Amino acid sequence: MNAATLFGLCGAALVGIGLYGLITNPEPLRKILAFNLLGSGVFLLFGIIARRAAAAGLGGDPVPQAMVITAIVVAFAATAMAIALVQRLGDETGQASISSDSSETGEEKS
Amino acid sequence: MPAATALEATTADGALLVRAIILPVVGILLSFVLGGRYAERIAAFLLPAGLCVACIVFLKIWQSETSLSYIVGNWKPPLGITLRADGLSVAMMVAMAIVICLIGVFAHANFDSRVASVETRAPMVFWVMLMAISGAMNMIFFGGDLFTLYVALELLTFAAVPLVCLDGRAETLQAALRYLLFALLGSILYLVGTALLYGSYGTLDIVLMSQRVQIEPATLAAATLMTVGLFAKTALFPLHLWLPPAHAGAPAAASAVLSAVVVKGSFFLVVRLWFDAMPGLLSVAASQFIGVLGASAIICGNIVALRQKRLKLLIAYSTVAQIGYLFLMFPLAADPLHLQYGDVLTGGMLQAISHATAKAAMFMAAGLVYAALGHDQISELGGIARALPMTMFAFGLGGLCLIGLPPTGGFLAKWLLLEATIATEQWWWAIVIVAGGLLTSAYVFIVLSRAMGPPSAPLILRAAVPKYQEVAALGLALLSVLLGLVALGPIDVLQVGRPEAPMAWLR
Numbered sequence: 001m002n003a004a005t006l007f008g009l010c011g012a013a014l015v016g017i018g019l020y021g022l023i024t025n026p027e028p029l030r031k032i033l034a035f036n037l038l039g040s041g042v043f044l045l046f047g048i049i050a051r052r053a054a055a056a057g058l059g060g061d062p063v064p065q066a067m068v069i070t071a072i073v074v075a076f077a078a079t080a081m082a083i084a085l086v087q088r089l090g091d092e093t094g095q096a097s098i099s100s101d102s103s104e105t106g107e108e109k110s
Numbered sequence: 111m112p113a114a115t116a117l118e119a120t121t122a123d124g125a126l127l128v129r130a131i132i133l134p135v136v137g138i139l140l141s142f143v144l145g146g147r148y149a150e151r152i153a154a155f156l157l158p159a160g161l162c163v164a165c166i167v168f169l170k171i172w173q174s175e176t177s178l179s180y181i182v183g184n185w186k187p188p189l190g191i192t193l194r195a196d197g198l199s200v201a202m203m204v205a206m207a208i209v210i211c212l213i214g215v216f217a218h219a220n221f222d223s224r225v226a227s228v229e230t231r232a233p234m235v236f237w238v239m240l241m242a243i244s245g246a247m248n249m250i251f252f253g254g255d256l257f258t259l260y261v262a263l264e265l266l267t268f269a270a271v272p273l274v275c276l277d278g279r280a281e282t283l284q285a286a287l288r289y290l291l292f293a294l295l296g297s298i299l300y301l302v303g304t305a306l307l308y309g310s311y312g313t314l315d316i317v318l319m320s321q322r323v324q325i326e327p328a329t330l331a332a333a334t335l336m337t338v339g340l341f342a343k344t345a346l347f348p349l350h351l352w353l354p355p356a357h358a359g360a361p362a363a364a365s366a367v368l369s370a371v372v373v374k375g376s377f378f379l380v381v382r383l384w385f386d387a388m389p390g391l392l393s394v395a396a397s398q399f400i401g402v403l404g405a406s407a408i409i410c411g412n413i414v415a416l417r418q419k420r421l422k423l424l425i426a427y428s429t430v431a432q433i434g435y436l437f438l439m440f441p442l443a444a445d446p447l448h449l450q451y452g453d454v455l456t457g458g459m460l461q462a463i464s465h466a467t468a469k470a471a472m473f474m475a476a477g478l479v480y481a482a483l484g485h486d487q488i489s490e491l492g493g494i495a496r497a498l499p500m501t502m503f504a505f506g507l508g509g510l511c512l513i514g515l516p517p518t519g520g521f522l523a524k525w526l527l528l529e530a531t532i533a534t535e536q537w538w539w540a541i542v543i544v545a546g547g548l549l550t551s552a553y554v555f556i557v558l559s560r561a562m563g564p565p566s567a568p569l570i571l572r573a574a575v576p577k578y579q580e581v582a583a584l585g586l587a588l589l590s591v592l593l594g595l596v597a598l599g600p601i602d603v604l605q606v607g608r609p610e611a612p613m614a615w616l617r
Binding site for chain 1: 257260264267271278280284290291297301304306
């Protein structure tokens with residue numbers, strides 16, 4: 001097993017764990033953490049692609065590396081925004097949950 | 111094959127595309143420098159300027175019948191980034207710029223940042239995010255490679271989420287958080303797709319990609335992931351759960367932006383992906399599956415809309431249904447024997463544009479009704495048509511466009527799609543289109559009949575509604591009606607820069 005395959009499997013495992021957490025966890029904070037795990041898996045994938053294309057004699061293909069930096073910044077901004085929303089929601093209601101029974105059916109009843 | 115000339119150099123007037131993206135960004139930066147009290151004045155200057163640029167680009171492309179391109183920093187693809195404007199992008203750009211400008215006029219009453227002596231948060235956020243959405247949409251329309259489109263999509267999401275929770279109530283915060291989580295899942299799936307495609311083809315440029323792309327497992331996996339991610343962002347059934355609370359809870363002007371403009375961004379990317387980056391890759395089975403999702407959206411969205419008791423939720427569910435029509439174009443255009451591929455695309459884009467104008471008008475009308483009555487319970491709308499005739503007229507005209515009665519834009523769009531169902535012998539989609547129209551007419555009729563009925567108690571208006579807000583809503587509604595007339599004029603612009611249909615030589 002060469003390094004690219006090993007890292008690829010690691011990335012796939014991270015994506016799997018993250019996706020599972022994002023879908024099954026009801027808590028928003030855990031969902032955000034799971035999203036970050038999922039994101040790390042994808043960033044690793046970019047790293048492998050940069051590495052794999054290094055046959056031309058360079059240490060690595062710089063284009064995926066440039067893309068992954070942008071993607072990390074975007075994911076960071078998204079996480080910050082989600083955390084801010086969770087915190088604000090916690091301030092307003094005393095609990096942070098996004099279960100649908102209070103928002104959808106509640107509005108229909110009112 | 112797409113025009114390879116687009117790769118060669120920046121065309122004359124290509125710099126206009128940069129201007130369309132830069133203008134809103136300048137506005138945002140100025141708003142932060144000068145402070146929130148100036149945000150509205152800056153937007154009042156920059157949004158019409160953006161509309162002017164859009165019109166100039168539109169005229170150039172319509173007259174010259176070639177697409178514009180601009181190579182950023184003269185770094186050519188596959189390393190550099192190209193901005194391209196073809197017929198699809200300019201048509202959408204002009205339509206969205208008009209809608210955003212009229213929403214800006216409407217929002218002046220709710221988000222006037224000039225009256226307060228101190229900076230208040232909601233107006234500042236609203237105007238900055240409105241400019242951000244206009245810039246992000248232009249970037250989505252012009253982005254020439256899939257990664258730039260990813261960044262544009264994220265900008266659009268980050269600008270849209272704060273609009274959902276402008277008033278800071280707990281339920282809107284919850285709706286915004288749910289929207290953000292759906293959107294994040296969608297964007298990460300899109301990102302996996304771009305990684306896989308870059309790994310396979312060594313480029314993300316759309317034109318280069320369309321020349322290299324082949325049917326192989328990695329490509330299909332990437333395309334599936336990206337499409338599912340974009341479906342989550344567009345709120346296509348069954349990934350629509352976030353949309354109704356988010357769109358119905360936001361202030362009227364924000365709902366109008368979200369429903370009319372923001373969902374069209376990710377839809378546009380789906381079109382770019384399947385028609386430009388990977389032409390001919392969509393198999394018949396996959397396209398039928400997308401069509402089934404669209405049809406389910408139309409039927410379920412309309413039926414749930416019928417059962418709503420609140421006007422804004424009804425309009426939000428109607429958005430879920432109308433999004434379904436957008437995706438009916440995929441089964442109709444993917445049929446290999448189909449010769450009128452271009453007409454289907456025109457129909458789908460017209461549906462997007464006419465829905466944008468009609469839905470913005472309806473959300474504005476609902477907002478005015480809410481402001482006047484203090485509630486938007488459909489059962490207690492009696493007498494409102496007498497009190498706010500212009501508003502309800504705008505609502506009705508928007509409804510006509512959604513139903514698809516001639517001569518509205520909705521009629522022309524649905525007519526083109528219906529024609530394609532007959533031409534490609536896929537009659538089952540015709541049933542869905544007609545049934546959707548009937549269900550839509552049912553809920554529009556319910557609202558209008560309640561509004562025109564007598565009030566249960568003497569109607570007391572809580573607040574006077576400014577005339578210009580009513581005029582903005584009516585203007586958008588009239589636009590959606592008059593859109594049907596574009597058949598006589600610039601409808602051909604949508605085909606500029608299109609690669610020829612795969613089987614066009616059979617004509």
